Amino acid sequence: MVKEKISSGQFFALLNLFVFGTILVVGSGLDAKKDAWIAIFIGIFGGILLFMIYYYLYKLYPDLSLIGYSQKLLGKYIGGFIGLLYIPFLIYAAARDLRDVGGLIGATVLSQTPSLFVSGLMIFSIAYVLYKGMEVLARTAEIFWGLVIILSMLGSLFFFLSGLINIKQVLPVLEFGWEPVIQAVYTQTIMFPFGEMVAFAFLLPYINNRKKVLKTGISGILVSGILITYSTFINLTVLGVDVVTRSQFPLLSAIQGIEIMELIEHLDVIAVLTLVIGVFFKTAVFYYAAIVAMADLFKVEKKEKLIFPTAIVILYTSIIIADNFPAHLDEGKFALITIFPLFAVGFPMLYCLIAFIKEKASKHKHGRTNKNTSV
Amino acid sequence: MAKRLLVVFLMLAVVCALLTGCWDRKEMDDFSIVAALGIDKVEDEGRYEVTIELINPPEVVGGKEAASGRSSTTTIYSAKGDTLVSAIRRISQQTPRETFFPYTQVIIIGEELARSGIEDIFDLLERNQEFRSTPRVLIAKDNTAKNTLSILSPLEKIPAEKLLKTSKVSGESLGETISVKVLEFGRKFTSEGIEPLASGVSIIGQSEDGQSQSNIEQTTPNSLIKSEGVALFKKGKLVRWVDREEARGILYVINKIDRAIVTLDCNQKTKALSISVTDTRTTFRAFKTERTPAIDIHVKQEAEVEEVLCEMDVADRHSILDIEKQLEEKTKQEIEKAIEIAKEENSDVFGFGEAINRERPKAWRDIKKNYEEIFPELEVNIQVDAYVIKTGMRKETYRRE
Numbered sequence: 001m002v003k004e005k006i007s008s009g010q011f012f013a014l015l016n017l018f019v020f021g022t023i024l025v026v027g028s029g030l031d032a033k034k035d036a037w038i039a040i041f042i043g044i045f046g047g048i049l050l051f052m053i054y055y056y057l058y059k060l061y062p063d064l065s066l067i068g069y070s071q072k073l074l075g076k077y078i079g080g081f082i083g084l085l086y087i088p089f090l091i092y093a094a095a096r097d098l099r100d101v102g103g104l105i106g107a108t109v110l111s112q113t114p115s116l117f118v119s120g121l122m123i124f125s126i127a128y129v130l131y132k133g134m135e136v137l138a139r140t141a142e143i144f145w146g147l148v149i150i151l152s153m154l155g156s157l158f159f160f161l162s163g164l165i166n167i168k169q170v171l172p173v174l175e176f177g178w179e180p181v182i183q184a185v186y187t188q189t190i191m192f193p194f195g196e197m198v199a200f201a202f203l204l205p206y207i208n209n210r211k212k213v214l215k216t217g218i219s220g221i222l223v224s225g226i227l228i229t230y231s232t233f234i235n236l237t238v239l240g241v242d243v244v245t246r247s248q249f250p251l252l253s254a255i256q257g258i259e260i261m262e263l264i265e266h267l268d269v270i271a272v273l274t275l276v277i278g279v280f281f282k283t284a285v286f287y288y289a290a291i292v293a294m295a296d297l298f299k300v301e302k303k304e305k306l307i308f309p310t311a312i313v314i315l316y317t318s319i320i321i322a323d324n325f326p327a328h329l330d331e332g333k334f335a336l337i338t339i340f341p342l343f344a345v346g347f348p349m350l351y352c353l354i355a356f357i358k359e360k361a362s363k364h365k366h367g368r369t370n371k372n373t374s375v
Numbered sequence: 376m377a378k379r380l381l382v383v384f385l386m387l388a389v390v391c392a393l394l395t396g397c398w399d400r401k402e403m404d405d406f407s408i409v410a411a412l413g414i415d416k417v418e419d420e421g422r423y424e425v426t427i428e429l430i431n432p433p434e435v436v437g438g439k440e441a442a443s444g445r446s447s448t449t450t451i452y453s454a455k456g457d458t459l460v461s462a463i464r465r466i467s468q469q470t471p472r473e474t475f476f477p478y479t480q481v482i483i484i485g486e487e488l489a490r491s492g493i494e495d496i497f498d499l500l501e502r503n504q505e506f507r508s509t510p511r512v513l514i515a516k517d518n519t520a521k522n523t524l525s526i527l528s529p530l531e532k533i534p535a536e537k538l539l540k541t542s543k544v545s546g547e548s549l550g551e552t553i554s555v556k557v558l559e560f561g562r563k564f565t566s567e568g569i570e571p572l573a574s575g576v577s578i579i580g581q582s583e584d585g586q587s588q589s590n591i592e593q594t595t596p597n598s599l600i601k602s603e604g605v606a607l608f609k610k611g612k613l614v615r616w617v618d619r620e621e622a623r624g625i626l627y628v629i630n631k632i633d634r635a636i637v638t639l640d641c642n643q644k645t646k647a648l649s650i651s652v653t654d655t656r657t658t659f660r661a662f663k664t665e666r667t668p669a670i671d672i673h674v675k676q677e678a679e680v681e682e683v684l685c686e687m688d689v690a691d692r693h694s695i696l697d698i699e700k701q702l703e704e705k706t707k708q709e710i711e712k713a714i715e716i717a718k719e720e721n722s723d724v725f726g727f728g729e730a731i732n733r734e735r736p737k738a739w740r741d742i743k744k745n746y747e748e749i750f751p752e753l754e755v756n757i758q759v760d761a762y763v764i765k766t767g768m769r770k771e772t773y774r775r776e
Binding site: 107108109110111112113114117120124128168171172175239240242243246253256257259265266 | 386389390392398399477501504507508509556558561562565566729732733734736
C-alpha cells in the first residue's frame with residue numbers, strides 16, 4: 001500500500017529533530033522552576049510509555065495509519081469522524097510550530113521583517129521537500145541531524161570553555177519538593193514534546209524495517225530526551241532560573257553570553273540554526289501526518305495534490321491562531337492540557353483498549369472453535 | 376509543459392519575494408557602532424539622560440581618510456527622555472546614522488542614578504534584541520556617566536575600551552575592582568539572598584581639556600580615568616563605596632581575586648614586605664546551628680614575595696612560615712572588615728543567603744522572610760590557609776651595612 005520507505009536510521013534522525021523542534025527554544029517544564037530539567041527527564045519515560053501505545057497499535061496494523069485502524073476498530077463512520085478530527089489537530093500543531101519560528105525570529109533576529117515572510121519561506125520550503133516525498137524528508141533529516149549534533153557539541157564546548165556554567169544556579173535540587181516537578185511532568189513535559197509524537201502514528205507504516213521500529217523509537221526518544229534535558233540544564237546553569245523563565249528564547253540569550261579570549265563571541269547563529277532546523281522538521285512531520293490523514297480518509301491517490309493547498313492553510317492558520325505572541329504562548333499552555341492530551345493520549349488509548357478487547361475476544365473465539373473442532 | 380513553466384515561474388516569483396530579506400538589511404555606512412552607553416538621572420525633561428559613545432571608524436582604523444589624525448576617534452551624544460528608549464531615539468536628532476548596539480562594551484551608570492535606584496534600567500537591556508548580556512557594568516564614582524565617557528585617553532583609541540581594560544587589568548593585578556557583566560548584575564539583582572556589586576570609575580583632574588584631543592597629546596594628561604572602588608547595592612540602590620582593602624575583602628569572599636598585592640610587616644618595620652597573592656580560592660558553606668544557619672568561609676591562597684624593604688631573610692623557612700601566618704591573619708582581618716561593612720549596610724553581596732538556600736533549603740524557608748534582620752547577625756567563621764611558594768630571583772635581600 002505504501003510505496004515510499006524510510007530506514008530506521010532516518011526514522012531515528014527524524015524523531016530526534018522532531019523532539020528538539022521548538023523545545024530548545026520555548027522550553028518546557030518551567031513551572032518546575034530550577035528543576036525543569038528533572039521534569040523533562042521524567043517526561044522521557046512518559047514519552048516512552050506513549051510510544052508503546054502507538055507501537056502496540058502499529059504492531060496490530062502495520063500497514064495502516066491512525067486513520068486506517070480507527071476506521072477498522074470503530075467502524076467506517078465513527079472511526080472516520082474521529083479521524084476527521086485529527087486533520088485540524090495536526091494542521092493546528094503544524095501552524096503552532098510555524099508561528100513559533102515566525103514569532104521568535106521576528107522578536108530576536110530579524111526585527112523588521114514581517115513574520116509572515118519568515119513563516120512563508122519556511123512552509124514553502126517544507127512543502128517543496130514534502131512534494132518530493134517522505135523519503136526526501138527522511139534523508140534530509142539524516143543530514144541535518146548530523147549538523148544539529150555538531151552544533152550542539154560546539155555549543156557545549158564553548159559553554160564549558162567560557163566558564164559561564166555555574167552549577168550553583170540549579171541548586172538546591174528539588175527546592176520545593178517533588179510536587180511541582182511531578183505537576184510540570186504531567187501538565188507540560190509529557191505532552192510537550194513527547195505527546196506530540198502522535199504524528200508518528202501516521203508515519204510508522206513508512207518504515208521499512210518493521211522489527212527495528214520499537215528499538216529505534218525508544219532509543220530516539222531517549223537520545224533526544226537526554227539532549228533536551230541537557231540543554232535545559234545548561235540554560236539554567238548559565239542564565240539562572242529567573243532569566244530563563246522570562247526569556248522568549250533562552251538558548252539564544254545563553255549563547256550570546258559566550259566570550260572566549262575576546263575572539264569567540266557573538267555565536268547567535270548556533271542558536272538560530274538549531275531553532276530553524278528543529279522547527280523545520282517538526283512542522284514537516286505534523287504537516288505530512290495531516291496529508292497522510294487526509295489522503296487516507298478521503299482516499300486520495302496522489303498525495304502531492306494536497307501539499308500546496310495544505311501549506312496555504314497552515315500558513316494562514318499560523319497567522320490567525322493568535323493576535324500576538326504572548327497570546328500564542330498562552331494558548332499553547334492551554335492546548336497542552338486540553339487538545340493535546342485528547343489526541344495524543346485519549347484516542348490512542350481508546351483504540352488500544354478496543355483492539356486489546358477485540359484481540360482477546362477473537363482469541364477466545366478462536367480457542368473455542370479450536371476446542372470444538374478437536375472434539 | 377506550459378503548466379510546468381508556470382509553476383516554475385510562480386515558485387521563482389515567491390522565492391524572489393521571500394529571499395531578499397530587505398527589511399533587516401543594514402549597510403555599514405548607515406549605522407554607527409556604539410561602544411559605551413551611559414545612563415544618568417536628570418530632573419528636567421524626563422527621567423534619564425542617555426549618553427552614547429559612537430566610534431568613528433576611519434579614525435580608529437587609520438588609513439587615508441584619517442591622515443590628519445586630528446579628529447577624535449569617538450563622538451559622544453546624549454539626550455534626555457522618560458524612558459531609556461525614548462532618550463536613545465532622541466539621539467537620532469543629532470546623529471546622521473542609526474545607532475547599533477550589539478557591540479556595546481560598557482554600561483556606565485552615574486552615581487546619582489545609582490544612589491536613587493537602578494531597578495528599572497535592566498528591562499531594556501534584557502528585552503531589546505540588540506543588547507547582549509556581556510557588556511560590563513561600571514559606576515561613575517562622584518560623577519555622571521556623561522562626564523566619564525567624555526574623557527579621551529591615551530593608549531587606547533576608544534574611551535570605552537580604555538574603561539573596560541583599566542577595570543579589567545586593575546582587577547587582575549591589584550584585586551580591588553571587579554568586572555561584572557550585565558547578565559550577572561541583573562541576576563543578582565533579581566535573586567533572593569544576594570545583592571549585586573559593581574566597580575567604580577572616577578575622573579582624576581576633571582577639566583574641560585579632558586574632552587579634547589589635546590588631552591592625550593600631552594605626556595601628563597590633564598584628565599585621566601581611574602578604576603577605583605566597589606559599589607555595594609541594596610535593593611537596586613547604591614548604598615556604599617568600599618575601596619582598597621575593604622574592597623579586596625569583599626572580593627576575597629566572592630572568589631573574584633586573581634592577584635593582589637598585600638603589604639605586611641617585617642620584624643620591627645611595619646609595611647615593609649610586599650607579597651603578591653597569585654591565586655586565591657574561596658569556598659563557603661552554610662551549616663546549621665541551633666538558631667539560624669551560619670557560614671563557614673575557607674580561603675586558600677598562594678603567594679610570592681615581591682619586595683623586601685628590611686633585613687628579613689626570606690631564604691629561611693621560618694620566616695616564610697611567619698609571612699604565611701601574617702598573610703593569613705591579614706586576609707582574615709580584611710574579610711572580617713568587609714563582612715562588617717556589608718552587615719552595616721545590610722547588603723548581602725556575598726550571597727550567603729543563596730548559600731543557605733542551596734545547602735539548607737529548609738532553614739532558608741524559615742528565615743527567608745526576615746533575612747534582613749538575620750543577615751546582620753549572621754555567624755561567619757573564616758579560615759585562611761596561605762602558602763608562600765616563591766621568593767623571586769634572589770634569596771635573601773642585600774645587606775645595607
